[in-house]
Amino acid sequence: MAANILLVEDEPAIQELIAFNLTQAGHHVLRASTAEAALTLVRNALPDLVLLDWMLPGASGVDIAKRLRSDERTKHIPIIMLTARSDEQDKITGLESGADDYITKPFSPRELLARIKAVLRRRAPQMTDDAVEVQGLRLDPITHRVSGNGGTIDLGPTEFRLLHFFMTHPERVHSRSQLLDQVWGDHVFVEERTVDVHIRRLRSSLETTGHDALIQTVRGTGYRFSTQQ
Numbered sequence: 340m341a342a343n344i345l346l347v348e349d350e351p352a353i354q355e356l357i358a359f360n361l362t363q364a365g366h367h368v369l370r371a372s373t374a375e376a377a378l379t380l381v382r383n384a385l386p387d388l389v390l391l392d393w394m395l396p397g398a399s400g401v402d403i404a405k406r407l408r409s410d411e412r413t414k415h416i417p418i419i420m421l422t423a424r425s426d427e428q429d430k431i432t433g434l435e436s437g438a439d440d441y442i443t444k445p446f447s448p449r450e451l452l453a454r455i456k457a458v459l460r461r462r463a464p465q466m467t468d469d470a471v472e473v474q475g476l477r478l479d480p481i482t483h484r485v486s487g488n489g490g491t492i493d494l495g496p497t498e499f500r501l502l503h504f505f506m507t508h509p510e511r512v513h514s515r516s517q518l519l520d521q522v523w524g525d526h527v528f529v530e531e532r533t534v535d536v537h538i539r540r541l542r543s544s545l546e547t548t549g550h551d552a553l554i555q556t557v558r559g560t561g562y563r564f565s566t567q568q
């Protein structure tokens with residue numbers, strides 16, 4: 340599981356140490372020392388997760404978390420707050436500001452990586468390497484294999500990501516623009532009808548094993564992966 344992680348930490352030694360450990364674990368790290376620098380990076384590209392130090396010069400980590408949560412584009416980014424404070428009240432304030440989790444310094448790299456994995460699994464299951472299976476349709480992110488009732492299904496890279504996203508976010512309607520953001524990437528200029536083209540390809544690949552009916556068109560809205568008719 341390699342994630343793009345934005346690390347916001349003003350103490351150079353701690354920033355260096357955390358960045359080193361994240362990189363060792365296979366993550367890509369973007370760094371910022373201030374709220375302003377962090378928000379600029381987020382404007383350029385959405386990270387998969389933000390590690391946010393509470394005490395920063397100027398705007399605090401809590402302020403940044405609130406800003407991210409109040410913007411439609413950034414409100415779903417998973418946030419883990421890093422803090423030297425261990426008071427129960429501070430923890431509550433941190434979580435109320437929109438953080439998904441809260442780690443008190445000092446923490447071990449192992450603990451940090453475990454928390455990142457847990458938050459991604461909860462908030463962005465398509466980021467993890469867990470295999471998913473629905474009604475005999477199985478997708479394994481590690482081997483990059485898809486099978487239907489045991490038989491191999493060949494998918495192109497985009498169809499693979501699309502199916503992975505659908506399988507990890509079932510029973511919800513996704514608009515074309517949401518699918519573009521989640522599957523093609525933020526700020527990518529692709530026409531919405533491109534989504535329809537790839538959905539068509541995905542369905543035709545799933546036809547042989549009869550799993551194409553799992554990809555449903557929701558008229559006027561978008562698409563849904565569902566086991567219900």
Ligand code: CA
Nearest residue numbers: 349392394395
């Ligand atoms: Ca600090």
